[in-house]
Amino acid sequence: xxxxxxxxxxxxxxxxxxxxxxxxxxxxxxxxxxxxxxxxxxxxxxxxxxxxxxxxxxxxxxxxxxxxxxxxxxxxxxxxxxxxxxxxxxxxxxxxxxxxxxxxxxxxxxxxxxxxxxxxxxxxxxxxxxxxxxxxxxxxxxxxxxxxxxxxxxxxxxxxxxxxxxxxxxxxxxxxxxxxxxxxxxxxxxxxxxxxxxxxxxxxxxxxxxxxxxxxxxxxxxxxxxxxxxxxxxxxxxxxxxxxxxxxxxxxxxxxxxxxxxxxxxxxxxxxxxxxxxxxxxxxxxxxxxxxxxxxxxxxxxxxxxxxxxxxxxxxxxxxxxxxxxxxxxxxxxxxxxxxxxxxxxxxxxxxxxxxxxxxxxxxxxxxxxxxxxxxxxxxxxxxxxxxxxxxxxxxxxxxxxxxxxxxxxxxxxxxxxxxxxxxxxxxxxx
Numbered sequence: 001x002x003x004x005x006x007x008x009x010x011x012x013x014x015x016x017x018x019x020x021x022x023x024x025x026x027x028x029x030x031x032x033x034x035x036x037x038x039x040x041x042x043x044x045x046x047x048x049x050x051x052x053x054x055x056x057x058x059x060x061x062x063x064x065x066x067x068x069x070x071x072x073x074x075x076x077x078x079x080x081x082x083x084x085x086x087x088x089x090x091x092x093x094x095x096x097x098x099x100x101x102x103x104x105x106x107x108x109x110x111x112x113x114x115x116x117x118x119x120x121x122x123x124x125x126x127x128x129x130x131x132x133x134x135x136x137x138x139x140x141x142x143x144x145x146x147x148x149x150x151x152x153x154x155x156x157x158x159x160x161x162x163x164x165x166x167x168x169x170x171x172x173x174x175x176x177x178x179x180x181x182x183x184x185x186x187x188x189x190x191x192x193x194x195x196x197x198x199x200x201x202x203x204x205x206x207x208x209x210x211x212x213x214x215x216x217x218x219x220x221x222x223x224x225x226x227x228x229x230x231x232x233x234x235x236x237x238x239x240x241x242x243x244x245x246x247x248x249x250x251x252x253x254x255x256x257x258x259x260x261x262x263x264x265x266x267x268x269x270x271x272x273x274x275x276x277x278x279x280x281x282x283x284x285x286x287x288x289x290x291x292x293x294x295x296x297x298x299x300x301x302x303x304x305x306x307x308x309x310x311x312x313x314x315x316x317x318x319x320x321x322x323x324x325x326x327x328x329x330x331x332x333x334x335x336x337x338x339x340x341x342x343x344x345x346x347x348x349x350x351x352x353x354x355x356x357x358x359x360x361x362x363x364x365x366x367x368x369x370x371x372x373x374x375x376x377x378x379x380x381x382x383x384x385x386x387x388x389x390x391x392x393x394x395x396x397x398x399x400x401x402x403x404x405x406x407x408x409x410x411x412x413x414x415x416x417x418x419x420x421x422x423x424x425x426x427x428x429x430x431x
Contacts (some may be wrong), residue, residue, distance in 0.1 A: 003031050013037040013130075014331050016151050016164040018137045018177045018271060022053055022114075023298020023315035024170035025121035029067050032126030036331060039162055040131040041153060052112045053085050053275050053312035054230060055081070055209065055222065058099055059091060059400025060105040062314045063320045064272035072113055072120040079111040083208040084398065086366070086381055091204075091261035094213065094381040097395040101426065104401055106329040109209070110287065111222055111230070117312075119202040126308035140167060140180045140294070148181055148293035149336065165337055168322070169295045172316075174281065175300035183296065185286040187303060192234050192367060194306065196277040199229040203262075211307065211366060213377060218307060218366040221262070229265065232306075234367055235278070248273050281305055283363075289381075290341040293334070295322055300351050304359035307366055312356055313400045321348050354403040382389075383414035392426030 009379035017028045022041035028040040056064070056073075084097045094145040099107045125131060132155070139152035140160055169177035173187055202223060203210070209222035217234030224230050228333040233255060240251065249270055276280070282303045289296045298315035322344050329340040365377045384390045390413060397403055406414075413420035 012150070012161075012163045013039045013191060014164060015039070015042065015166045016137075016162050017152065017168045017170055019169070019171035019175075019298075019300070020047075020122075020131065020133075020208075021170065021315075022117065022121065022312050023300070023318065025118060025125070026067075026316045026319035027168050027170055027297050028129045028131070029069070029121055029124050029126070029318045031326065032129040034327055035126075036322060036326070038129040039136045039164070040125070040129055041151070041162075042133045043136045043138055043190060044132070045134040047115060049113075049115055049120060051114070051198065051230065051232075051279065052202070052306065053117065054111050055309040055312075056110045056112075056117070056225065056316075057216050057309065057313045057400035058102060058108065058399070059402075060316045060420060061105070061108075062401075063075075063108065063316055065106070067124055069120050069124045070106075072123055073117070074112060076112065076120070078110040078112040079223045079225050080207060081111055081222060083207050084108075084109070084211070084395075085208055086211045086213065087261065088378075089212055089214040089261060090214075091257045093385075094223050095385045095390070095391070095394070096379060097398060098397060099395065101392055101395060102399055102401065104399070111209075112430070113224065120242045132254055137171070137177060140177060144211050145416055146292070147338075148291065151177070165293075165331055165334070166326075166341075169294060169300040172299045173284070173303055175296070176394060177294070178286065178296055178300050181291050181294040183286055183288055183294075185284045185293060185301070187282040187284040190281040190283070190305065190367070191237075192281065192365065194279045194281060195233045195235045197231040197233070197269060197272045198224070198275060199231060199265060199272050200227070201229055201265065201268050201349055202227050203229045208358075209309075210261075212259055212261060213366060213374065213381075215369060215374070216255075216258060217369050219255075219259055219262065219263075220307065226236060229268075230264075231265070231269075239279070279306075283356065283360055286351060289345040289352075290338075292338050292341075295341050295344060296338065301348075302356060304325055304356055305363035305367075307315045308359040308398060309354050310359050310400070314352060317351065317400065318348055323380060352407055353405060358397055358403070358405070360407065379416070380411075380414045383416050386416075387413060387420040387423035387425050389420060389422050389424075 014036040088401040141150040
């Protein structure tokens with residue numbers, strides 16, 4: 001139940017951002033650069049290490065450069081990934097996406113530890129941002145007209161109100177603020193999970209990410225800084241449940257036997273078994289991104305299969321767009337703030353929808369374990385590789401620089417049913 005605020009007390013801050021993951025930190029960073037007074041509230045006192053959100057797309061690098069975050073990442077030796085390559089289990093190329101073909105100042109991806117990306121965002125918060133950890137947002141405050149005008153916070157058993165002109169929900173998939181504000185999302189779980197390994201060795205190719213199509217599903221490999229490798233392996237939900245040490249060792253042998261390209265990493269898998277993480281995989285989009293006085297960003301608004309590396313990057317895009325809309329608004333006028341929120345929703349809902357569909361298509365293409373789906377997947381990938389235009393278009397869509405969805409006719413070109421008459425030339429990089 002929401003609290004009601006009917007008095008005329010002054011606003012404590014311009015914006016309350018609830019949650020300090022990538023979405024919350026990015027939003028606080030973007031809004032702080034506008035000179036807005038921001039309260040960034042986080043219920044965790046310490047961020048746990050988790051294998052997620054490690055690849056930054058070229059489109060995000062543009063934004064992070066503008067916020068002053070990119071130099072910090074580069075100073076911490078972020079790994080540069082020039083290509084994303086989809087391969088057969090034996091390592092043969094099916095489709096190579098070369099970011100060097102894009103018209104962009106940073107035509108590559110960067111990878112780094114999730115905690116390091118959070119640290120770099122946190123270091124770039126402006127002086128007008130107040131970051132508080134160990135604070136639970138338990139409720140939203142509404143005025144007499146039902147508009148959200150702040151939050152109820154709890155810190156060490158003490159409850160207090162923080163009034164604001166705008167509340168931003170950046171508190172994840174199970175967002176409390178989203179629910180309290182009358183918005184919803186319905187996460188749908190994929191039928192598989194991803195098993196994550198961090199290996200203390202470098203992959204065979206140190207400047208690209210490799211996604212292997214295999215009979216077990218997808219295996220994703222990419223470098224991390226300091227001569228480390230991240231590996232994600234598709235597993236069934238109960239595949240390794242209650243597995244003893246001998247079964248785990250056998251599983252590693254079976255993995256390498258089924259994906260010969262992983263041979264050089266085989267012994268490292270066994271040594272990294274005690275540090276593995278099993279991650280559930282979800283997809284969802286909130287039907288609405290805003291209510292009067294409230295905006296959703298990041299996983300409070302959407303979730304996609306991590307294979308296309310769009311989740312964290314879409315959250316950064318949310319923050320960037322929200323700041324762009326608020327920059328042109330009079331923050332002291334509620335109607336101006338709410339008009340900016342509606343414009344934010346208009347711009348982001350379309351983009352999120354396209355990203356959501358693209359990520360789901362990639363997931364279906366790469367994670368299906370049926371023989372027929374695997375044959376179709378390889379045919380589509382090879383068809384895309386044969387056309388310079390489709391190859392460039394796919395690279396552009398994955399890059400985060402924009403989105404030009406493939407049409408029905410493009411599917412025929414991919415399948416080789418009809419030749420692509422424009423296949424010899426790339427598509428201009430514009431939305």
